[in-house]
Amino acid sequence: MPLSQLSQDEALFRDSVYEFADGEIRPLVREMDEHAKIPPTLLPRLFDLGVMGIEVPETYGGAGATFFHSVLAVEALSRVDPSIGVLVDVQNTLVINALLRWGNEAQKSAYLPKLASGTIGAYALSEAGSGSDAFAMASRGTDQSGGFVLNGRKLWITNANEASLFIVFANVNPEAGYRGITSFLVERGFKGFTVGKKEDKLGIRASSTCELLLEDCHVPRENVLGEVGKGYKVAIETLNEGRIGIGAQMVGLAQGALDATIHYVKERKQFGKPIADFQAVQFQLARAATDVEAARLMVYNAARLRDAGQPFLKEAAMCKLFSSEVAERVSSLAVNLFGGYGFVKDYPVEKFYRDAKIGQIYEGTSNLQLQTIAKAIL
Ligand SMILES: Cc1cc2nc3c(=O)[nH]c(=O)nc-3n(C[C@H](O)[C@H](O)[C@H](O)COP(=O)(O)OP(=O)(O)OC[C@H]3O[C@@H](n4cnc5c(N)ncnc54)[C@H](O)[C@@H]3O)c2cc1C
Numbered sequence: 497m498p499l500s501q502l503s504q505d506e507a508l509f510r511d512s513v514y515e516f517a518d519g520e521i522r523p524l525v526r527e528m529d530e531h532a533k534i535p536p537t538l539l540p541r542l543f544d545l546g547v548m549g550i551e552v553p554e555t556y557g558g559a560g561a562t563f564f565h566s567v568l569a570v571e572a573l574s575r576v577d578p579s580i581g582v583l584v585d586v587q588n589t590l591v592i593n594a595l596l597r598w599g600n601e602a603q604k605s606a607y608l609p610k611l612a613s614g615t616i617g618a619y620a621l622s623e624a625g626s627g628s629d630a631f632a633m634a635s636r637g638t639d640q641s642g643g644f645v646l647n648g649r650k651l652w653i654t655n656a657n658e659a660s661l662f663i664v665f666a667n668v669n670p671e672a673g674y675r676g677i678t679s680f681l682v683e684r685g686f687k688g689f690t691v692g693k694k695e696d697k698l699g700i701r702a703s704s705t706c707e708l709l710l711e712d713c714h715v716p717r718e719n720v721l722g723e724v725g726k727g728y729k730v731a732i733e734t735l736n737e738g739r740i741g742i743g744a745q746m747v748g749l750a751q752g753a754l755d756a757t758i759h760y761v762k763e764r765k766q767f768g769k770p771i772a773d774f775q776a777v778q779f780q781l782a783r784a785a786t787d788v789e790a791a792r793l794m795v796y797n798a799a800r801l802r803d804a805g806q807p808f809l810k811e812a813a814m815c816k817l818f819s820s821e822v823a824e825r826v827s828s829l830a831v832n833l834f835g836g837y838g839f840v841k842d843y844p845v846e847k848f849y850r851d852a853k854i855g856q857i858y859e860g861t862s863n864l865q866l867q868t869i870a871k872a873i874l
Contacts, residue, residue, distance in 0.1 A: 646715060
């Protein structure tokens, strides 16, 4: 089957998500960017749309669909607003994904129905001193009767403002190095847990990115996700998959910038004709469309490999690396082809340009993706 050919169900799903994004999210994009906030009324509508529990089995109240469906949803949303794209991405490809893979039956029964129906999740690995070197984290967990007491600070946590459930990583046995890292399911209401300062960002401004404070935060033993000391595995394996979602976010973003530019160059006249009539402009757009097509094929391939249970590590790293570069290139071209109008906020392309930058940073910077690819091929 051709890689980009969607089944009837996949096509219907993607179209319904894009229709929602186009009709319901597009009118809010500028305001959300300016106020750096997602209107709370939009969140329940995302749950109604069926994009917040895509892989959650129907028995737990989810859509029982595939990882590929998550990729389609993130792409379709990011074509309109990459901030909503990442909200849905973190929920599905990191939080729900980790629970499905590492959660025990009690944890799945307790949290999956909530995540599919109204609870937003966040994934808290990074800290001020540990980003690329995530396992150098300073957050600590102390084993006490009945559970663990967490202390530390997490930084850059997407969805933190809206989330009620956090997957938090802390080291419970620093002498064992990374083999002490453990992942915990932390509810917003747990004693000693606080969402701190929200970052004021260059792009994806509507997506909340906050600090988390763990001050003698009590987590019951039954909320250890996976085994004690195996948090490093939870982190590596979920991020390996999550970065395919970031690839999808970047493909959607590039497509959104290209859509807006194709529309604009047909309308804008200079020298007595639409600027789309100039071959130089046509060739630039043809190259951009080729870039987007190549990035999409790489993302779809990685996602389909993952769903087929085949190795996908190298393909996931490649698709994130390439898609984020394509997003930057295409959104930069979009600004150029809009001329002065590309530089102001009345048109959508300056925002796509700002939003593109994050693709090369989170869920492993481009250098870290190159490291993974090099390791796989050498
Ligand atoms: C908007 C936003 C949202 C985020 N959301 C989340 C989230 O939800 N959860 C979460 O846990 N984290 C999140 N992060 C954190 C993100 O994953 C980290 O910022 C990222 O991993 C990079 O870490 P760092 O910022 O510490 O940069 P550093 O690791 O300090 O890297 C700085 C530079 O050094 C380079 N570098 C580092 N090590 C090497 C090396 N070995 N070889 C070559 N070059 C290297 C990097 O490529 C980069 O260019 C988010 C960040 C942002 C900005």
